[in-house]
Amino acid sequence: MSIDYVDARRESESLRRWRQTQYARRCRSQAWLLDRVGHGQQLTIGQLGALPRPARCGWPLTGVGIRLYEGRAFLHGAQHCASPWACPLCTPVIRSRRAQDLRHAVHWWRQTKDAHGLVFVTLTVPHSKSERLGALIDLVAGSWSRMRGSHAWRRLADRTGIRHHVRSMEITWSPTSGWHAHLHVLLFTETMPDAKTLKKSIHVLWAEAVHALDPDRKPVSKRHGVIVESVTDEGLLLAEYMSKTPDKRDIALEMTRGDRKQGRRAGSMNPFELLDDGIDLNERTTRALWCEYVDSTYRRRTITWSRKLRTDSGLAGTEPTDRQIIDDAIHGTPVISLTAPAYRMLRRSPSIIAATLQLVEDGQVPLAETVIGQATGMDMDSRS
Numbered sequence: 001m002s003i004d005y006v007d008a009r010r011e012s013e014s015l016r017r018w019r020q021t022q023y024a025r026r027c028r029s030q031a032w033l034l035d036r037v038g039h040g041q042q043l044t045i046g047q048l049g050a051l052p053r054p055a056r057c058g059w060p061l062t063g064v065g066i067r068l069y070e071g072r073a074f075l076h077g078a079q080h081c082a083s084p085w086a087c088p089l090c091t092p093v094i095r096s097r098r099a100q101d102l103r104h105a106v107h108w109w110r111q112t113k114d115a116h117g118l119v120f121v122t123l124t125v126p127h128s129k130s131e132r133l134g135a136l137i138d139l140v141a142g143s144w145s146r147m148r149g150s151h152a153w154r155r156l157a158d159r160t161g162i163r164h165h166v167r168s169m170e171i172t173w174s175p176t177s178g179w180h181a182h183l184h185v186l187l188f189t190e191t192m193p194d195a196k197t198l199k200k201s202i203h204v205l206w207a208e209a210v211h212a213l214d215p216d217r218k219p220v221s222k223r224h225g226v227i228v229e230s231v232t233d234e235g236l237l238l239a240e241y242m243s244k245t246p247d248k249r250d251i252a253l254e255m256t257r258g259d260r261k262q263g264r265r266a267g268s269m270n271p272f273e274l275l276d277d278g279i280d281l282n283e284r285t286t287r288a289l290w291c292e293y294v295d296s297t298y299r300r301r302t303i304t305w306s307r308k309l310r311t312d313s314g315l316a317g318t319e320p321t322d323r324q325i326i327d328d329a330i331h332g333t334p335v336i337s338l339t340a341p342a343y344r345m346l347r348r349s350p351s352i353i354a355a356t357l358q359l360v361e362d363g364q365v366p367l368a369e370t371v372i373g374q375a376t377g378m379d380m381d382s383r384s
């Protein structure tokens with residue numbers, strides 16, 4: 001067997017496992033979100049309409065089937081919630097597209113001039129265990145807007161040659177300190193500034209902005225409130241880091257390691273992990289946390305670019321919306337069409353979906369149809 005073949009098998013196997021996890025997470029997320037509204041009863045039309053979008057992701061529209069696009073198989077014909085935060089299936093698609101753009105911008109900045117620098121800044125606020133996520137997000141996002149809109153920031157930008165920036169928000173949760181919302185900001189600078197000096201200057205502005213919005217809060221930590229790192233060779237890696245999925249174990253890592261416990265040792269969890277089996281928390285708590293996460297992130301932006309960065313770096317058009325990214329990803333050639341019962345069964349069976357999509361990608365369409373047929377106990381119509 002050639003190495004390529006072995007690598008391809010391994011990758012396909014990891015992808016299958018990763019998909020299985022994501023589909024299982026979506027099932028659980030939806031069960032919780034539906035249950036919260038219906039309390040285990042059949043939902044009324046009004047209740048259905050009021051469900052948050054991630055609760056409806058994957059519901060069939062018409063002509064449901066399996067399609068192939070660029071070698072990847074996927075279920076087609078279902079609703080997609082296009083949530084950049086809280087959907088185990090849509091979020092990774094959106095984030096990886098945003099990462100592509102960011103990689104392009106970083107590459108462009110490095111290529112244009114040797115002296116150009118990149119600085120990676122992390123901004124946090126002190127918080128307590130019982131704090132609500134929505135309030136934290138408001139504070140962090142609001143403080144950033146305030147700081148960035150200030151004259152002092154503009155003066156700092158002039159002095160240190162900050163030309164562009166990209167800002168992304170990350171949310172984690174831990175049993176000891178509760179919700180944690182913080183910002184990663186990538187600064188595009190004319191030359192590489194001194195990290196220590198820059199940290200001091202940004203700290204003053206950040207602490208002021210946070211204090212202005214919430215005077216009663218503990219002051220921003222001198223040591224951890226602002227972290228400034230000069231990006232040397234890791235520019236591209238960091239670009240990926242900025243837009244990675246909220247799942248700490250990003251897809252690339254999942255491909256190579258697949259150790260599902262890995263991310264938990266540090267104590268802080270990415271929100272998707274709340275949907276996994278085997279967490280050391282009772283279900284009522286995880287349910288409540290997950291629902292709070294879905295509600296608090298609704299319509300929030302994950303990543304924002306400074307005004308001229310996209311056009312200056314040669315990225316065509318305006319920034320695509322989350323919905324456009326998802327719609328773009330839904331092309332492909334129809335391979336198998338599914339009956340409504342077959343589709344419903346697949347939606348409830350993460351392992352069968354994952355195995356079926358993998359079979360289609362491996363070119364084993366008849367076998368995939370047999371698997372679906374056996375699982376649903378009915379014949380498949382493969383002519384779409």
Ligand SMILES: [Zn+2]
Binds near residue numbers: 054058082083090091
């Ligand atoms: Zn979705």
